Amino acid sequence: MVQFHINERIITDKKQIGTIKYVGPIPQWNVIALGVEWDDPKNGKNNGILNGIHYFKPRVPQSGSFIKSTSKKIESTKISFVGVISNEYLNTKYEQSDIKFGRKNVQEFGWQELNEKQSNLENLKSLTLDYKFISKIFEINNDEEIQMLKSLSKLENLELSCNLFEDIKEVWILLDCLTSLKTLNINGNRFGITENLPNMNSHVTSLHLASCIIDIPYLNKLLNKFPNLQNLNIANNHYNDSEILKLKLPNNITKLDLSGNTLNNIPEFENLKNLNLANNNIMVSKLLVSNKYEALDLRGNKISSWTEIDLLSNCLQSLKEFRVNHNPLFDIMTIDEMTVQLIGRFRCGLNDLYKLNGSFLTEDEIENANLYINSKIQGGEIKVNNNLKLQKQFNYKNPKLHDSHDFPWLNLNFVLPETGTFNEKFLKTTSVLKLKGYVSRKLNNLSILKFEIQSKSNDDINNHRLENNLSTIKDYSLENNQTLYINFV
Structure with a gap:
């Protein structure tokens, strides 16, 4: 019988990935049962409860289910990182041919082709190995495998999302060897807690940990190991407001992706310039203390009034890029009307907000929007007392629209x-x-x-x-x- 352990990553014959959270007996089952938290919650059936007994608690509600340890649905093969590299980049089919020098026959193998492939590996700068079902770095950890790993000496961008890693130390084996690496994407892997984290890593500046379901205290310890980190992606981790309040970002981080979580409020981070909060549950009910955000993404939230937009306009004086479409406020508006209303309420221009909902603003758009908003103010349809920009524009410019x-x-x-x-x-x-x-x-x-x-x-x-x-x-x-x-x- 195959032996399983807690936090082990498994994959089924339908390529469904999950993490084992329980191994043991279940009444009326004559084999050892596995309690699994599935990466895709749609594959789950419960919260780790069966017949009234609570066996485990998945982080994502209703993402758990039980499966027999003898099930043939579980794939047994697990792949190593160097194994994938060898299969996809180094394997060469050698064809023997006879070459005659004088009276002697000389055998020629595909050494030239192999050398070319190794040279390509050494010059590789970006590598994508997502959904390869990699669970470890080495197959047997010998000198040949170590040398193969070190041959990726110029690699700067590595994507290993949605694999079967369960120990963060495996990732550190890569980091210790790939000294040119700047961007590491390990989205969709689920790591068990490791008490003694590895050494500092000073070369990675962009780290992607979306859908890894890492608890904030452990995430804080992990982030301390990346002193030069500038870009962090922790989207789709089911973080709520109280958890994010405990997040301690390294001082160098200027870009943070918190999309797809369960936040109700806009968090405040002192050094951030770029914040992605798309697809949360955000409603704006108060002024932000921080006004340093230069790029803010609030798509797909629950903003439903112009009062909320005015609050954002008043406090986000440094905003250069802003996305806020797909909120309830705009459900019955045309794109044109939404755009004009937003331009009219924010300071727009080359030195202010210049990119709105993914599109660059033109001078004509800005001028027309300001004229339109002022006409609405004069007609009493828009009140200026909630928006500092509208107050200034109306009181000091106040254009008259005669015809x-x-x-x-x-x-x-x-x-x-x-x-x-x-x-x-x-x-x-x-x-x-x-x-x-x-x-x-x-x-x-x-x-x-x-x-x-x-x-x-x-x-x-x-x-x-x-x-x-x-x-x-x-x-x-x-x-x-x-x-x-x-x-x-």
Whole structure:
């Protein structure tokens, strides 16, 4: 019978990866049972409880299940790092050929090909070995394997995500040999706690530990071993607010990825410049003490009011890049409307916020947005008292919009043949292609090649097709509340 142990990583015949959290008897089972916490919670069935008995507690709720130790679903083969390197980079099929020098036959093997492959290995700078089911570094730990590992002397980026490592010391074997390594990705591995951590590592500057489910106290000890770390990824580790309060980041870290956790508030870190908080549960209820963030990602959270956005605008004075789409506040807004409202509320420009929701802002977008927001303020639709930028802009600039030609926003009415009408607001700088994309979505994603948009001016009986996809609706001299006609072709 195969022997299993706690924290051992296993893989099934369906390539499902898990960590053993219990080994022992279960009533009514005539074989040793394994309690497994699966990397993908969808493979789990329970919280380590069977027939009312609590055998283990998985970190991720409902990610546990039980399996018989004799199950043929468990793959027994485990692979070493040097074994993968040898198979994928060094194995050469030698073909013997006879070469005649005078009267002598000389056998030639594939030494040249082997030397070329070894040379390629020595010059390799990036290596990706994810999902290779590697559980250890050496197969037998002899001089040949050590030399093979040291031949990766120029390697700077190594990805080992979603393998079968269970002891962090195995990773340190690599770090001790790969002295040029800068970026290490070990996402999706599950390491047991090691009391005596290895020595300091001074060359790694970017460390990826997403989905490793490492407890914060142990993570703090681990981070102390990387004094020059600048970039840390600890996404999808199910950390909550109280746990993150205990996180002690090395002083050099300026970029932190906390996406996919369970945070309700924006944490504050003194030296951070770039913080990713996408796909948490964040609502903004107070001013941040720190205003040093230059890049902040809040996509996919629970922001539902402009008051929350104004709080962010007031405290994040150093912001250069900002992502906040896919929050409830914007569910019923067009992209244009969301963009204009956000630009109007933040200080934007080359020396301020210049990248919003993944797109670089243009001077025209910023100018039009400020005009639009000021028109809303004058109309009483937006209050300035919650936003410092709006207060300053309204009190000191306060542009007057005298007629529709100064207004950057057009309301357009669309008429469909025999099926009714609809209307929407667009910036004058919206491209015709983007306009067609909007109509396409209204028509259940009908191809833009299967319809055309026509306009008719008040003093012209002829219709004009909006044909140039790269032009803007301003180029067609469209007016506010103008009607556009959709014709199928």
